[in-house]
Amino acid sequence: MTAHVRVPRGLRLPSDVVSDVGRAAFLTDVIAGLSADPKRIPPKYFYDERGSQLFEAITRTPEYYPTRTELGILTEHAADIARVIPDGAAMIEFGAGALTKARILLAASPVSVFVPVDISGDFLAGEAAKLAAELPDLTVRPVAADFTAPFVLPAEAEHRPRIGFFPGSTLGNYEPHEAAAFLRHAGQIIGPGGRLIVGIDLVKDVDVLNRAYNDASGVTAAFNLNLLRRINRELGGNFDLDTFWHRAFYNREHHRIEMHLASRVRQRVRVDGRCFDFRRGETIHTESSYKYTTELFRALAAGSGWRLAETWTDRDGWFAVHALVRA
Template identity: 50%
Template sequence: MSSIHFHDLHSQIDRFAEDVIAGLSQRPATLAPKYFYDERGSALFEAITELPEYYPTRTEIGILRDNAADIAREVGSTSLLVEPGGGSLAKVRILLEGLRPLAYVPMDISRDHLRLSAAALAEDFPWLEIHATCTDYSRLMQLPASTPTGTTLAFFPGSSIGNFDPPEAVRFLRAIAELVGPGGYLLIGVDLKKESAILEAAYDDAAGVTAAFNLNLLTRINRELEANFNLPQWRHRAFYNPGPGRIEMHLLSLRPQQVVVEGHPFHFKEGETIHTENSYKYSGEEFATLAGKAGFHGQALWSDPAKLFSVHLLRVASTSADAPPGQVTRSYPPS
């Protein structure tokens, strides 16, 4: 059995209530998508990834499997694999098998999810040292002091970078660049721009699973914050906004209503929405430019035959001979 170390860097102060009240006080009202993932929300998202309309998960897994040997050749010897989010075990298993790093550091805000994931991977990779790190990586991203030193690869799959507005995405990527250090790598999944009908179907499936996932956030607020959202008076809405190039998910109020959250009243008009998630889509060139602003240069780019999804390998410059931020290598043809 591999060695498992658990590091709890997450503050015991629960920010859920604070963030919900602050978000609902804005106009338009917002809720942070990281709060989708209570136990039921996580189960619903797993169900979403199996839907015929939802192409990102299976397409990204296919790209990783088809190009695992190329990824290993590009990265070379890796001491540390870091995954902010610690998400799909199917995806990270591909990298662990191909790269065989000395240690793996999954980062997640959910202690239970971390422990279960670490235990499952320890069973399958007895040679692997695992440092499960409980932290809100969007606020604090740091490596435990006991992790091995050497070449570090960060793995951020699932097109989760699309949940950040572009300036926030640059700040987040800079934090990853600081984490992996000079000469370090980032392997990141990025959803490509495509027909709006394909995008909208992926976020508003015929079976209504994504709608249930979105509405479950209100159920969680009711349960944990003594709120009184009347769920039949809210409807899931998802659409592609071509201006900023993003899918938007909202919860639409079907009538004028007042909601109380921990004693704070919030009024909604009929047709008013709560904005729950953005998912930005990028061309290869657009994302290369974004990553360049954060100090990365492109090393390689892989996609599927239908050009639905992309996986980028980026590197932080380590010497003057390296390509400067934003300049891509011959193996990195954004399109």
């Protein structure tokens, strides 16, 4: 995995320099998170190459409804969603992953330039190459970047109407103030008059939510534990994965699923020469996934400079795809 580095257009930094910058940011966040009380690590660090592959496997488990439900909405309403996209637009997908959902909109809409942005650069490059081969009339320009921070759009996306695409209920992984900050950040990238299509997981039966993050096959557990494996590999950690277990549950008070890595024993762990003590049962909070009502999301969007223009949901009301317009 590499981090995006802002450099003058046409200048390429050596790969070892980019990797060093990415490692430094990763190390800083891990040291800060393990020093905090309670301990926590940002979920963006799940997504090394193996983490990205495991997440794609999660989306295929029978318990994990968000992906197939959102895909159903996008497929059923593709023509309606396409009507909010201007002709010749540049579509910017934040946290692009495997591009599965983008393909549905790109096939139905008048997009000329597609800019998938993802922190997992190697994985993104492979998926973007596949898409470019499938849609030869579409200009595909991937950007390896932390999409929550400023990044440079490719020249082909300039001087075009822009539309953002943020599927997968990823916005729910942010604390509400962070979600508002991201929406403002996206608005700056998309620009005046821009639009944003965003997927949002809705409040629903607690049993449905808990099963979705505790699949019987253990893929989500492997995804969560892979974060420790990555710390060991890239940051000189010595986590014993057998002494941690995946814990996920719905927090009713905050309307969110919480994912944790819980220590089975009292232990001391080392990362890059720094030591961190764990009590038995102490956890690292690795992810939150907030669930919204349409009314709550409308208020969040309005406070972040966006107007909710259209909403499409599935028949069960489990998931929503919203079209936002810059206010």
